[in-house]
Amino acid sequence: xxxxxxxxxxxxxxxxxxxxxxxxxxxxxxxxxxxxxxxxxxxxxxxxxxxxxxxxxxxxxxxxxxxxxxxxxxxxxxxxxxxxxxxxxxxxxxxxxxxxxxxxxxxxxxxxxxxxxxxxxxxxxxxxxxxxxxxxxxxxxxxxxxxxxxxxxxxxxxxxxxxxxxxxxxxxxxxxxxxxxxxxxxxxxxxxxxxxxxxxxxxxxxxxxxxxxxxxxxxxxxxxxxxxxxxxxxxxxxxxxxxxxxxxxxxxxxxxxxxxxxxxxxxxxxxxxxxxxxxxxxxxxxxxxxxxxxxxxxxxxxxxxxxxxxxxxxxxxxxxxxxxxxxxxxxxxxxxxxxxxxxxxxxxxxxxxxxxxxxxxxxxxxxxxxxxxxxxxxxxxxxxxxxxxxxxxxxxxxxxxxxxxxxxxxxxxxxxxxxxxxxxxxxxxxxxxxxxxxxxxxxxxxxxxxxxxxxxxxxxxxxxxxxxxxxxxxxxxxxxxxxxxxxxxxxxxxxxxxxxxxxxxxxxxxxxxxxxxxxxxxxxxxxxxxxxxxxxxxxxxxxxxxxxxxxxxxxxxxxxxxxxxxxxxxxxxxxxxxxxxxxxxxxxxxxxxxxxxxxxxxxxxxxxxxxxxxxxxxxxxxxxxxxxxxxxxxxxxxxxxxxxxxxxxxxxxxxxxxxxxxxxxxxxxxxxxxxxxxxxxxxxxxxxxxxxxxxxxxxxxxxxxxxxxxxxxxxxxxxxxxxxxxxxxxxxxxxxxxxxxxxxxxxxxxxxxxxxxxxxxxxxxxxxxxxxxxxxxxxxxxxxxxxxxxxxxxxxxxxxxxxxxxxxxx
Amino acid sequence: xxxxxxxxxxxxxxxxxxxxxxxxxxxxxxxxxxxxxxxxxxxxxxxxxxxxxxxxxxxxxxxxxxxxxxxxxxxxxxxxxxxxxxxxxxxxxxxxxxxxxxxxxxxxxxxxxxxxxxxxxxxxxxxxxxxxxxxxxxxxxxxxxxxxxxxxxx
Numbered sequence: 001x002x003x004x005x006x007x008x009x010x011x012x013x014x015x016x017x018x019x020x021x022x023x024x025x026x027x028x029x030x031x032x033x034x035x036x037x038x039x040x041x042x043x044x045x046x047x048x049x050x051x052x053x054x055x056x057x058x059x060x061x062x063x064x065x066x067x068x069x070x071x072x073x074x075x076x077x078x079x080x081x082x083x084x085x086x087x088x089x090x091x092x093x094x095x096x097x098x099x100x101x102x103x104x105x106x107x108x109x110x111x112x113x114x115x116x117x118x119x120x121x122x123x124x125x126x127x128x129x130x131x132x133x134x135x136x137x138x139x140x141x142x143x144x145x146x147x148x149x150x151x152x153x154x155x156x157x158x159x160x161x162x163x164x165x166x167x168x169x170x171x172x173x174x175x176x177x178x179x180x181x182x183x184x185x186x187x188x189x190x191x192x193x194x195x196x197x198x199x200x201x202x203x204x205x206x207x208x209x210x211x212x213x214x215x216x217x218x219x220x221x222x223x224x225x226x227x228x229x230x231x232x233x234x235x236x237x238x239x240x241x242x243x244x245x246x247x248x249x250x251x252x253x254x255x256x257x258x259x260x261x262x263x264x265x266x267x268x269x270x271x272x273x274x275x276x277x278x279x280x281x282x283x284x285x286x287x288x289x290x291x292x293x294x295x296x297x298x299x300x301x302x303x304x305x306x307x308x309x310x311x312x313x314x315x316x317x318x319x320x321x322x323x324x325x326x327x328x329x330x331x332x333x334x335x336x337x338x339x340x341x342x343x344x345x346x347x348x349x350x351x352x353x354x355x356x357x358x359x360x361x362x363x364x365x366x367x368x369x370x371x372x373x374x375x376x377x378x379x380x381x382x383x384x385x386x387x388x389x390x391x392x393x394x395x396x397x398x399x400x401x402x403x404x405x406x407x408x409x410x411x412x413x414x415x416x417x418x419x420x421x422x423x424x425x426x427x428x429x430x431x432x433x434x435x436x437x438x439x440x441x442x443x444x445x446x447x448x449x450x451x452x453x454x455x456x457x458x459x460x461x462x463x464x465x466x467x468x469x470x471x472x473x474x475x476x477x478x479x480x481x482x483x484x485x486x487x488x489x490x491x492x493x494x495x496x497x498x499x500x501x502x503x504x505x506x507x508x509x510x511x512x513x514x515x516x517x518x519x520x521x522x523x524x525x526x527x528x529x530x531x532x533x534x535x536x537x538x539x540x541x542x543x544x545x546x547x548x549x550x551x552x553x554x555x556x557x558x559x560x561x562x563x564x565x566x567x568x569x570x571x572x573x574x575x576x577x578x579x580x581x582x583x584x585x586x587x588x589x590x591x592x593x594x595x596x597x598x599x600x601x602x603x604x605x606x607x608x609x610x611x612x613x614x615x616x617x618x619x620x621x622x623x624x625x626x627x628x629x630x631x632x633x634x635x636x637x638x639x640x641x642x643x644x645x646x647x648x649x650x651x652x653x654x655x656x657x658x659x660x661x662x663x664x665x666x667x668x669x670x671x672x673x674x675x676x677x678x679x680x681x682x683x684x685x686x687x688x689x690x691x692x693x694x695x696x697x698x699x700x701x702x703x704x705x706x707x708x709x710x711x712x713x714x715x716x717x718x719x720x721x722x723x724x725x726x727x728x729x730x731x732x733x734x735x736x737x738x739x740x741x742x743x744x745x746x747x748x749x750x751x752x753x754x755x756x757x758x759x760x761x762x763x764x765x766x767x768x769x770x771x772x773x774x775x776x777x778x779x780x781x782x783x784x785x786x787x788x789x790x791x792x793x794x795x796x797x798x799x800x801x802x803x804x805x806x807x808x809x810x
Numbered sequence: 811x812x813x814x815x816x817x818x819x820x821x822x823x824x825x826x827x828x829x830x831x832x833x834x835x836x837x838x839x840x841x842x843x844x845x846x847x848x849x850x851x852x853x854x855x856x857x858x859x860x861x862x863x864x865x866x867x868x869x870x871x872x873x874x875x876x877x878x879x880x881x882x883x884x885x886x887x888x889x890x891x892x893x894x895x896x897x898x899x900x901x902x903x904x905x906x907x908x909x910x911x912x913x914x915x916x917x918x919x920x921x922x923x924x925x926x927x928x929x930x931x932x933x934x935x936x937x938x939x940x941x942x943x944x945x946x947x948x949x950x951x952x953x954x955x956x957x958x959x960x961x962x963x964x
Contacts, residue, residue: 669851673850673853676858742839744844758946759903759918769956
């Protein structure tokens with residue numbers, strides 16, 4: 001069955017459309033907008049559900065001349081991820097109104113959340129590299145807006161910037177990787193397939209062989225891994241995820257546990273059939289297992305429940321990456337099945353954390369205990385999902401972790417990897433022990449003595465309790481009958497990500513296997529070590545304090561602070577508030593770049609000028625030159641401005657003599673306006689400047705440079721002109737009256753033949769006016785604090801602004 | 811600058827400049843001129859009014875409204891009108907570009923019609939590009955005047 005285009009597009013577009021309408025919806029529904037979000041999410045879910053069982057590519061032409069299309073690829077893996085996003089999205093929207101009660105800027109919150117959901121569905125279904133990248137970056141943008149939700153809170157802004165820098169920075173690596181991939185694909189599969197991911201995945205061996213042949217396999221693998229690794233918070237770029245917990249808890253549950261951070265994992269699974277190899281195994285198994293272990297250890301060191309869950313999320317993402325890293329079919333099973341399991345238990349745990357924070361008023365682990373007395377239902381939910389997170393049988397997390405152990409053991413059977421064959425299973429067990437530890441610690445919030453310091457804990461409203469309960473119920477169903485989930489969706493996801501898929505069977509083990517032994521060791525050691533949790537916690541916390549560079553965020557802070565300081569120092573040199581400095585830097589840079597461009601392109605060749613100038617033109621130009629000299633030697637500003645306009649009017653006369661009446665008119669009116677404006681502002685300018693001799697020399701050199709650049713540019717641009725009117729010029733001249741209906745070719749060209757250019761120029765004028773307005777309004781808003789310095793700066797800047805805007809336009 | 815000579819001259823030349831600007835705008839399709847040139851010339855007329863009579867003259871003298879002297883220039887009613895002018899002008903240009911899409915033509919396609927037997931003019935050409943050009947005119951006048959009046963008030 002092939003997918004239905006209308007349904008797929010509707011599922012992707014609906015959240016975006018409603019996101020745009022959020023202000024209107026909010027006006028009607030107020031805080032109940034969240035429930036409208038639930039309806040949207042369920043509708044998208046339903047639309048996707050109609051495509052259940054279908055497989056194939058559908059698409060719309062987008063830019064046919066570039067072979068770009070908006071293609072969607074539907075298969076089990078895409079549907080699993082997209083439906084997961086919509087399903088959890090529906091629960092998050094239902095949970096939000098109670099949690100966000102009384103918060104401001106809810107329109108922004110819900111609009112970003114909806115746009116985010118649409119982007120995730122887009123990433124899941126995109127079969128086109130460009131569309132995929134666009135949706136990928138949209139998720140980062142939505143995440144930025146949502147992490148920075150508390151705009152007045154500095155730490156929230158810091159976290160939002162950090163997440164943005166890391167994920168968008170990684171996205172750039174991904175972009176380069178995708179472009180390399182498209183170059184190879186257009187060579188091998190034909191230019192029509194340049195951006196067609198679905199076509200690449202249909203020919204995985206051809207693609208991999210072609211990549212290797214061109215020596216691009218490792219670069220592409222590395223670039224895609226960096227892109228996916230930043231998004232999915234893999235070590236050493238994991239540190240943005242715990243910081244992202246500054247977002248409201250529903251956002252953490254949705255973006256930073258269930259969906260956005262899984263985009264990287266999803267993508268790794270997507271390209272797995274194409275790139276799977278020994279290098280793939282080394283890269284992703286190592287990366288995943290390192291992340292899994294390091295972040296599990298850091299989770300044990302956490303003091304805040306959301307921080308614990310964040311590190312735990314990164315650790316589980318590592319588990320999925322490692323799963324996909326192992327090349328055996330167990331590896332793909334691990335990745336796909338754990339993606340589902342983790343979404344079920346982790347989103348529920350975040351929602352529980354939200355309930356605790358909301359009702360108990362604290363998120364400190366040390367201050368929380370014995371919550372089962374106050375939150376009995378929540379305690380039941382937590383028991384199911386926390387044990388699932390720990391991987392205790394028969395809860396659902398156990399099955400996928402068991403698959404990871406199997407894949408780790410299998411690795412040495414498939415590849416000759418020497419010592420790593422032992423190391424992989426050992427690290428997997430070691431990391432999992434910490435998983436057991438922190439899972440039990442989280443569960444212990446609900447058990448034990450209730451501390452006196454904990455005030456009255458309210459019962460959560462039903463709308464906050466139902467979403468985690470639904471998730472826990474689903475987790476319980478998968479726990480009791482894992483084969484049900486496998487048959488429903490995991491099997492078809494496996495077929496898209498595994499190289500040689502087979503029918504997958506999951507269940508409680510009935511006979512001994514190495515994997516079972518590893519699980520037993522994990523749980524056993526975890527339980528034995530649990531009583532010394534406090535000492536472990538303190539020991540891990542003391543390490544980064546002793547050696548700061550071991551923490552990844554230390555590197556981030558150092559790099560960002562260093563760059564900001566350098567940037568500020570540079571800005572103070574370039575933008576020191578006087579117009580002269582601005583002009584010096586801008587003109588020098590422009591001229592140098594232009595000349596360097598000509599040199600690099602080899603455009604400067606000696607040519608004969610061979611210009612014949614009529615006496616009239618020579619006379620006019622002579623007067624212009626004299627005017628130019630007079631400007632430089634003028635005794636006062638008024639004299640300077642007036643002589644400058646002599647120069648301008650002479651240029652206008654030159655245009656008339658060269659039979660360009662439109663140019664002449666434009667030059668005349670612009671010149672007049674400039675003169676008038678100069679006269680208007682001239683009274684405000686000090687009578688004379690005292691200029692140092694060094695500055696005079698600098699200005700002289702600069703003038704010569706600008707003049708030389710203009711001269712060379714004219715020579716280069718006119719030197720290559722063919723003799724007589726070019727084809728375009730002739731066509732314009734012939735078509736102006738029949739097609740444009742105007743005898744003035746210049747005007748017909750401006751408004752008709754090249755109307756798009758004019759539209760662009762209108763946008764420039766509009767932008768210039770808006771930015772000047774904004775600058776001035778913002779300066780007023782800042783008050784008098786910086787008024788004096790900025791005031792001079794702005795007046796100086798703007799008085800030069802309008803004429804140059806107008807002049808640049810024609 | 812607000813001398814008697816300036817004011818007297820301004821009184822005489824501003825109307826002439828405006829008329830010339832408008833005729834340049836309308837002639838633009840067949841003779842030298844057009845939206846941009848007309849727009850810049852119109853702005854020049856306003857700039858001369860500002861020079862001769864001060865920034866608040868338009869509101870006080872012509873529209874007959876009271877003006878608070880110390881008000882923020884960007885909140886001024888005249889400035890608001892300029893801002894609207896360039897926004898609407900830009901919208902008009904874009905809309906005139908989008909209109910052909912309704913007839914299945916590419917973005918920014920222009921056409922024209924000759925009207926015969928019109929009184930006085932006898933035959934008159936109506937070009938769809940005129941709408942676009944009027945957008946250009948509005949953006950130029952609105953944009954430059956916004957900048958001029960906001961900066962001029964500093």
